[in-house]
Amino acid sequence: MIKTQERTELILQIIDRLDFATYKQIMKIMDLGCYRNVTRVIKQITEYLNETYIHSYEIKGKVFYLNTSGRKLIGSTNEVKQNQQIVHTLLRNEVFIQYGCPEDWANEVKLEYEVENTNQIIGLIGSNSIQQNKYIIPDAVFRQNNVLQLVEIDHTRHMVDNQKKLSRYAEAIPQLKKKLNHTPILKIYTTTEDRKKKWKDMCEKKALISEVYTFSEIK
Incomplete structure (x- = not known):
């Protein structure tokens, strides 16, 4: 019993x-x-x-x-209530299980970072450098071999929106590297081979350390 x-x-x-x-x-x-x-x-x-x-x-x-x-x-x-994100959540679960259910796995964590915003001010003040606080929210984060892994689940999102988020990663990752003393790795899971190729091309252009998979590659 x-x-x-x-x-x-x-x-x-x-x-x-x-x-x-x-x-x-x-x-x-x-x-x-x-x-x-x-x-x-x-x-x-x-x-x-x-x-x-x-x-x-x-x-x-x-x-x-x-x-x-x-x-x-x-x-x-x-x-928990039924919503339009059920399939997205289930696909994220598949990735969670694929990596052995990491104990430190966390969903949708806000990762904060700072960027330098330089404004040219005409007059006696000259140029001002202002630290701007920003953040990015991956679908999940965990550590593998002490390296932070940033997980993105691409299910139904338009590629235009994916491009925008990848640009934010390109801004965030160098700043996160300064805080962590290592470069986080972006792990992207998507639906088709065509989208996988587009993700790889975008990551290469942004010089991001990344791994791109389709959901069908999950064992």
Whole structure:
């Protein structure tokens, strides 16, 4: 009985951390072996779960998230509701699992940095150099071999918007390097080989240290 309760709470804690989770994601993290095992385990804890169904090119099937009873059981205040970001969240989970569920993984962290803004002022004052505070928010961050990894999930965003965000990375990364004493690595996950090539070309033009993958490359 204790083992069953412990397993129930562990699964709920995993789903709570992921926000949304598929059968496959729970199976991988819990090392449940096969689809039959994970469906049996989830069936035993449905009283603590909400479920929905996703049918996209990358993700298909049932998706689970905690209901009020599930949150109360594990003491979570993370209330999750269905929204248009479910597939984006699930794809980010795939990357999280791909890297072995890093303990220091954090979603959507605001990374602050400063840039020097030089304004030429005519008159006796001459030129003024002003430090401007800025920030960038990756989809996730974690450390690998003590190097900060910046994760971007490109699912439905227009390439024009991707170009704008990459320009912000090109501004932010040199400043983050000064604070960290190393250069963060940008890891980009996208949907197609064509978009992968465009990302690689953009990163090369910006001279950014980066790795670009398609979601189909995740094992």
